[in-house]
Amino acid sequence: MISLTRTFRRVMGRDAEAATATPARATSRARILETPPIDIAPNDPILSYFHAGSGAVAIDELQLDSPAVRALRSAGVKLVVPLISQGELIGLLNLGRRLSDQDYSTDDRRLLEKLAAQASPAVRVAQLVREQEAEVRARERISQELRVAQLIQQQFLPKTLPDLPGWQIAAFYRAAAEIGGDFYDFITLPEGRIGLVVGDVTGHGVPAALVMATTRSVLRSEAPRLVAPGKVLERVNDFIHADIPENMFVTCLYAVLDPVTGALTYANAGHDLPFVRRGSEVVELRATGMPLGAMPGMKYEEREAVLGPGDVIVLHSDGLAEAHDPQRVMYGFPRMRKLIGELGTGHELIDGLLESLHAFTGPAWEQEDDITLVTLSRSTGRGETEHVLLEFEEPSAPGNERRIMDRVASSVRDIGLDPKQLERLKTAVSEAAMNAIEHGNRMDVELPVHVRVSVADGQLLVRIVDNGGGRDIPEPETPDLEAKLEGLQKPRGWGLFLIKNMVDDMRVHTTNMHHSIELVMKLDAKKGAGDGND
Amino acid sequence: MAMTKSTAPVRYRDGTAVVDLPAQIDATAERALNEAYATAAGHGSKTMLLNFGGVEFLSSTGIALIVGILARARKDGRAIRASGLSDHYREIFEITRLADFMKIYADESAALKGEGTK
Numbered sequence: 001m002i003s004l005t006r007t008f009r010r011v012m013g014r015d016a017e018a019a020t021a022t023p024a025r026a027t028s029r030a031r032i033l034e035t036p037p038i039d040i041a042p043n044d045p046i047l048s049y050f051h052a053g054s055g056a057v058a059i060d061e062l063q064l065d066s067p068a069v070r071a072l073r074s075a076g077v078k079l080v081v082p083l084i085s086q087g088e089l090i091g092l093l094n095l096g097r098r099l100s101d102q103d104y105s106t107d108d109r110r111l112l113e114k115l116a117a118q119a120s121p122a123v124r125v126a127q128l129v130r131e132q133e134a135e136v137r138a139r140e141r142i143s144q145e146l147r148v149a150q151l152i153q154q155q156f157l158p159k160t161l162p163d164l165p166g167w168q169i170a171a172f173y174r175a176a177a178e179i180g181g182d183f184y185d186f187i188t189l190p191e192g193r194i195g196l197v198v199g200d201v202t203g204h205g206v207p208a209a210l211v212m213a214t215t216r217s218v219l220r221s222e223a224p225r226l227v228a229p230g231k232v233l234e235r236v237n238d239f240i241h242a243d244i245p246e247n248m249f250v251t252c253l254y255a256v257l258d259p260v261t262g263a264l265t266y267a268n269a270g271h272d273l274p275f276v277r278r279g280s281e282v283v284e285l286r287a288t289g290m291p292l293g294a295m296p297g298m299k300y301e302e303r304e305a306v307l308g309p310g311d312v313i314v315l316h317s318d319g320l321a322e323a324h325d326p327q328r329v330m331y332g333f334p335r336m337r338k339l340i341g342e343l344g345t346g347h348e349l350i351d352g353l354l355e356s357l358h359a360f361t362g363p364a365w366e367q368e369d370d371i372t373l374v375t376l377s378r379s380t381g382r383g384e385t386e387h388v389l390l391e392f393e394e395p396s397a398p399g400n401e402r403r404i405m406d407r408v409a410s411s412v413r414d415i416g417l418d419p420k421q422l423e424r425l426k427t428a429v430s431e432a433a434m435n436a437i438e439h440g441n442r443m444d445v446e447l448p449v450h451v452r453v454s455v456a457d458g459q460l461l462v463r464i465v466d467n468g469g470g471r472d473i474p475e476p477e478t479p480d481l482e483a484k485l486e487g488l489q490k491p492r493g494w495g496l497f498l499i500k501n502m503v504d505d506m507r508v509h510t511t512n513m514h515h516s517i518e519l520v521m522k523l524d525a526k527k528g529a530g531d532g533n534d
Numbered sequence: 535m536a537m538t539k540s541t542a543p544v545r546y547r548d549g550t551a552v553v554d555l556p557a558q559i560d561a562t563a564e565r566a567l568n569e570a571y572a573t574a575a576g577h578g579s580k581t582m583l584l585n586f587g588g589v590e591f592l593s594s595t596g597i598a599l600i601v602g603i604l605a606r607a608r609k610d611g612r613a614i615r616a617s618g619l620s621d622h623y624r625e626i627f628e629i630t631r632l633a634d635f636m637k638i639y640a641d642e643s644a645a646l647k648g649e650g651t652k
Binding site: 398399401402420423424427430431434479481484485486487490491492493494495497498501 | 604621622631634635
């Protein structure tokens with residue numbers, strides 16, 4: 001059975017008559033010139049002749065109502081020899097009239113058929129190479145397009161998170177293989193307020209990335225001027241509606257937060273509803289509005305909420321909730337909502353959601369859409385809003401307490417500790433680090449001592465964590481120096497007592513795995529730490 | 535951090551054994567301090583001056599070493615003085631009450647004269 005290859009569909013004809021148009025080469029054998037390509041429709045009856053595999057076909061002798069035959073005749077083709085490779089018709093050898101004007105002889109035909117039989121495999125190989133090259137070019141174009149989309153996307157996502165006193169902000173964005181149009185943003189507004197944006201452009205690739213970039217730019221320029229979220233979305237909608245490609249629109253949640261009072265005003269252009277956690281209760285913030293760019297002249301409902309101390313807001317795109325497991329079951333908003341109620345804040349919350357998603361979809365999951373998560377947690381006033389200065393690990397080798405001390409000391413040089421405080425901090429850190437190395441990790445160099453230096457609510461916090469979990473840490477007691485001098489007690493046992501006297505507070509926490517000590521030093525304390533402990 | 539060999543050389547001035555303490559007084563200094571005490575005791579000095587002038591780092595283990603020396607000196611009827619403490623380590627001597635059991639002087643010459651206890 002002969003089938004028709006795709007590459008064969010357009011056949012180059014040859015026009016013997018056209019030779020007269022080039023008299024300079026009239027004596028040459030190359031007085032045959034190429035004619036425009038001839039299209040042979042897949043249902044053209046001439047193909048049945050070729051399919052029959054009966055060798056050379058004399059075109060003038062054919063009694064067929066065939067557009068291809070007419071085209072071949074008008075191109076001056078007299079004889080056609082099908083090229084067949086592995087049962088597929090891959091091309092035709094078209095010949096015009098002989099130079100002698102005589103008909104093609106039986107010998108001629110036999111010779112041409114032999115030539116066709118030998119040429120066919122080579123032609124087929126050439127066709128395959130050309131197809132391959134075209135595919136490579138197409139793939140390159142697609143990956144180039146994805147790179148461009150990715151570049152646009154990355155360019156327009158925030159490079160840093162805003163530093164809001166009393167708030168902990170964390171954000172996560174992961175593009176799907178075929179970049180979607182997710183975006184998020186923080187916009188500085190008058191009177192210390194901040195605009196929070198999370199959006200999703202329908203579609204993928206460069207067009208979606210460009211619409212995302214435009215939406216973000218318009219939002220950024222209109223938000224500080226108009227402030228009111230409903231008005232801002234209204235303006236952005238009218239602006240982008242004029243230019244947005246057909247069948248494309250943007251869902252977008254825009255909220256304005258007053259970080260001092262926790263007052264949140266928001267409007268929603270058809271985006272997924274943000275979650276707010278208050279204690280163990282999780283609610284959705286509802287406001288109605290059409291996606292941006294869908295229709296002109298839209299109004300957006302504006303609603304208000306207050307984020308109190310300890311409250312958490314989670315802005316997100318549908319990439320997480322609408323992920324599917326191998327059985328095509330959707331992760332779903334209820335699951336997400338329940339988990340938000342159970343998890344911590346900031347990166348702990350984001351990591352918890354992503355771990356749950358990973359467990360749900362399984363390791364073989366190919367991410368279906370962009371995933372965006374932005375969380376803002378309001379401090380309870382107990383200092384969980386941290387600005388991390390340094391985080392590092394050191395192996396539990398003797399002497400590394402001094403390395404840890406030096407690294408912590410250099411990380412705090414710009415926060416305004418006076419020299420006395422700095423010396424106290426150094427002593428406290430070196431003592432805590434030595435305890436972690438000697439007691440917690442028992443000098444096992446394979447076990448690291450983890451150190452985190454941060455500032456929160458006017459306090460410097462240095463947390464030192466070792467692997468000595470599951471054991472109780474003794475309460476620091478005032479050593480009995482007389483007893484030690486009398487030889488009634490060992491001379492040692494000063495570490496915890498020293499630490500306690502060097503800092504304003506010392507918090508000890510033990511789990512089954514780890515033991516941590518957090519050293520607290522008040523940055524605004526006029527009275528030095530340690531005073532009053534004598 | 536590499537362990538450096540710690541030494542605490544002993545000098546004698548006006549009948550006092552002056553011990554120049556190493557820069558780092560922690561577990562690495564234990565042997566040097568014990569040797570210094572033994573040397574000073576062997577010399578028969580009734581007063582021993584610990585010179586903290588070159589001390590950069592004093593840990594709780596170092597404090598325990600000082601307590602050990604102080605305990606031995608009390609038993610042996612030997613007086614211990616200290617000089618050259620930085621403000622920070624002087625504060626630690628007060629918090630730990632070591633300052634109650636040894637006289638602290640601003641510098642070596644004041645300590646040798648036994649004058650101007652700070």
